[in-house]
Amino acid sequence: MQAKEILKNMKPYKPGKQIEEVKEEYGLDRIVKLASNENPFGFSSQVKEQLPALINQLEKYPDGYSAALRKKMASFLNVKGEQLIFGNGSDEIVQIICRTFLEAGANTVMATPTFPQYRHNALIEGAEVREVPLQNGHHDIEAMLDQIDERTRVLWLCTPNNPTGVHMTESEVKLVLSSVPSHVLVVIDEAYYEYMDADNRFESLADLNNYENLIVLRTFSKAYGLAGLRIGYGVASPSIIQTLEPAREPFNTSTIAQAAAILALDDQSFINESIASNKKSKEELFKFLEENDIEYYPSQANFVLIHLPISGDEMFEHLLSKGFIVRSGEALGLPQSIRLTIGKEEDMYVIQKEIKEKIQSVTT
Numbered sequence: 001m002q003a004k005e006i007l008k009n010m011k012p013y014k015p016g017k018q019i020e021e022v023k024e025e026y027g028l029d030r031i032v033k034l035a036s037n038e039n040p041f042g043f044s045s046q047v048k049e050q051l052p053a054l055i056n057q058l059e060k061y062p063d064g065y066s067a068a069l070r071k072k073m074a075s076f077l078n079v080k081g082e083q084l085i086f087g088n089g090s091d092e093i094v095q096i097i098c099r100t101f102l103e104a105g106a107n108t109v110m111a112t113p114t115f116p117q118y119r120h121n122a123l124i125e126g127a128e129v130r131e132v133p134l135q136n137g138h139h140d141i142e143a144m145l146d147q148i149d150e151r152t153r154v155l156w157l158c159t160p161n162n163p164t165g166v167h168m169t170e171s172e173v174k175l176v177l178s179s180v181p182s183h184v185l186v187v188i189d190e191a192y193y194e195y196m197d198a199d200n201r202f203e204s205l206a207d208l209n210n211y212e213n214l215i216v217l218r219t220f221s222k223a224y225g226l227a228g229l230r231i232g233y234g235v236a237s238p239s240i241i242q243t244l245e246p247a248r249e250p251f252n253t254s255t256i257a258q259a260a261a262i263l264a265l266d267d268q269s270f271i272n273e274s275i276a277s278n279k280k281s282k283e284e285l286f287k288f289l290e291e292n293d294i295e296y297y298p299s300q301a302n303f304v305l306i307h308l309p310i311s312g313d314e315m316f317e318h319l320l321s322k323g324f325i326v327r328s329g330e331a332l333g334l335p336q337s338i339r340l341t342i343g344k345e346e347d348m349y350v351i352q353k354e355i356k357e358k359i360q361s362v363t364t
């Protein structure tokens with residue numbers, strides 16, 4: 001047997017620690033997972049109430065065109081139905097984009113660190129990956145544009161960026177869009193769109209029709225709280241969507257995920273409450289970090305990357321023993337950092353206390 005050469009050097013995705021695993025290992029009853037940027041308030045109660053009714057007709061294949069969700073989403077976003085593609089999470093849209101546009105001899109440009117799936121899928125397709133280090137948590141636009149040549153097929157922008165939480169301003173994104181040659185597809189990954197509230201943010205969908213080579217990715221996994229159902233989407237011109245569609249599996253999103261997404265969209269009050277709580281707890285966290293001289297990136301998302309005076313792994317282990325799962329920056333090449341999802345107010349209070357105590361015990 002012979003697999004693609006590139007796969008020999010690649011590792012499967014390493015997920016954050018699972019709750020049951022930690023409970024057993026540390027003999028704890030309650031675990032708070034702040035590792036994968038899920039919504040601490042779960043998802044809309046309207047989805048929960050109607051879930052039992054959604055299990056009818058599971059013997060039938062889902063609607064491969066997601067017609068009902070497409071109609072709902074198009075009117076919610078004020079775009080045409082032909083401008084949408086749905087995926088088994090936006091992860092799958094990343095994969096579809098790579099399958100469609102990348103191959104040996106082509107290259108793709110992205111920031112580093114950023115969401116790892118762009119690189120991962122690009123490598124599997126045989127493309128050259130050109131990574132441009134962030135500057136102070138920001139995409140280095142000039143340097144990214146410099147990396148583009150006639151073989152560049154896709155440019156990735158992640159805003160707010162995972163793992164820094166830093167967003168791109170309207171003028172930054174517009175500079176990119178007006179500078180890239182038309183043979184380059186620009187992907188704007190807005191997995192945390194709902195949380196962004198900076199006045200200078202880029203409103204991608206308002207501007208979508210001005211750019212032929214732009215696709216915007218969003219998801220139901222983060223603010224909508226439906227990560228377990230796996231549903232995300234891309235918005236672009238009808239011609240980009242037509243180009244991508246043959247690379248999409250015919251029944252890639254499930255019947256339940258499509259129906260739940262429709263119900264979730266109808267409950268905007270759940271989203272608004274989640275956003276308001278996130279904002280309040282995030283501001284309290286910023287205040288705590290400043291009071292304790294701990295550096296952080298000003299996040300526009302529901303997570304914060306914190307720079308520590310000790311190793312990220314050491315803090316990770318300490319917080320784990322207290323029942324909090326966070327992400328150590330080690331795997332991201334940021335060994336003195338942790339990435340922390342904003343949780344419920346009461347849990348944030350406890351984790352802040354634990355962070356402070358750990359730092360004091362090590363540094364004094």
Ligand SMILES: *Cc1c(COP(=O)(O)O)cnc(C)c1O
Nearest residue numbers: 089090091115162191219221232
């Ligand atoms: C979580 C995340 C995704 C993936 O979300 P799914 O829709 O669950 O696949 C995509 N991009 C970024 C930046 C993310 O953080």
